[in-house]
Amino acid sequence: MGRLTRILAAMAIVVLGVTACGTSNTAGGKIGGTVHILGTWTGAEKDSFDAVMKPFTDQTGVKISFEATRDLDAILQTKIAAGNPPDVTAAPGIGTLIKLARAGKVVPLDDKLDTTELNANYGADWINLGKIDGKLITLYAWAALKGLVWYDPKAFSAKGYQVPKTWTELMSLQSKIVSDGGKPWCVALESQAASGWPGSDWVKEIVLSQSGPTVYDNWWQGKQKWTSTEIKQAWTTWGQILGSNGANVYGGKQYMVSTTFGDGGQGLFSSPAKCYMFNQGSFITSFFDGYTPKPTAGTDYAVFPLPDVNTANTGAHVVAGDAFLMTKDTPQGRALLKYLATADAQDIWVKRGGGKIAINKKVSLSDYPDAISKSLAQVVGDTKIARYDAGDLMPSDMQKAYWGAVLKFVQNQSQLDAILADLDKTQATAYASP
Structure with missing residues (x-):
């Protein structure tokens, strides 16, 4: 590599x-x-x-x-x-x-x-x-933008919730939803042989925003240990999103590992809402279009970028294609x-x-079908720190171990040290030249 x-x-x-x-x-x-x-x-x-x-x-x-x-x-x-x-x-x-x-x-x-x-x-x-x-x-x-938080603006309005602009505001909103008796997040990780990858997106977005592009680059290149302070911190930050035993996620641990990623946004559109936020890339709207009833962009769903974890890395985004x-x-x-x-x-x-x-x-921007897709295209163009999806750059063995580690983590966050140590072992062999 x-x-x-x-x-x-x-x-x-x-x-x-x-x-x-x-x-x-x-x-x-x-x-x-x-x-x-x-x-x-x-x-x-x-x-x-x-x-x-x-x-x-x-x-x-x-x-x-x-x-x-x-x-x-x-x-x-x-x-x-x-x-x-x-x-x-x-x-x-x-x-x-x-x-x-x-x-x-x-x-x-x-x-x-x-x-x-x-x-x-x-x-x-x-x-x-x-x-x-x-x-x-x-x-x-084509390109896809990751690190996007989808929500139902009607549900937000009914509860008086405001779109968070900072990580602190996101954490405050999460706490407010919990105190109101709701579940802040829907998370869906099932994807057949690739199960776990949606959670890996969470981690890589946090790594880039929290620790910056140098750490991110060294990480996907196999030069930064999974057990390093920076990578472990990203996992623990995601753990704060999930809550203890997945308490902040609709359906908890079992729902996360058994629900197909494309169905993960369904909870946004329930009445009452099963969850209020769903983190997924720009491509997810194609799955929204398959829901019954079909939600309408701008009316039933809107989106905001995952706020910067560290303002030193403002405007950092993971992209893919x-x-x-x-x-x-x-x-x-x-x-x-x-x-x-x-x-x-x-x-x-x-x-x-x-x-x-x-x-x-x-x-042309005018060819995008709605205001949301136009805004996402502009976000990509305005991105200050852009990095390609780290998991997709890793060797196949490393990527698959990463996905598997996500599934282990959501089911038992207390095992993080052992999970990361195992990833270090995979890293030691996965980057060997063919």
């Missing part, structure tokens, strides 16, 4: 020009055939991907074969080892991709994409983010990646909602 292009650790996000969305025809003419894609999307996320793919198929005649799995790293490595890789992989984390790229199992994109056009439409940071050891390996087609890479060089795969980089493709994702933020600078 040490030789990974350091822009991953030092990037400052440049997102969204304000020019009108232009048209593009970079997918090429009719080439036919099928492109095989491995990804993680199901439900509303898959529906949006299908909508993005329809114009591509219409323009090129290329059919889409999509395989979804939540255990993407393992499935991808198995397919590559068997000599049957997908043409294109859409990966939410790149820890495993780094090892695969260095082993020559991923197709570099430097001569597969029009880099002149890419440089014109993408901020340099997002291009460099896709580089491993100086080679362009992955393409990002699926990394598209070519694991088998085919004309169909090349055409797909060229298309995904266009404003036309990203505009479809943006207009469908779901919290996706375009990276192509030709996508």
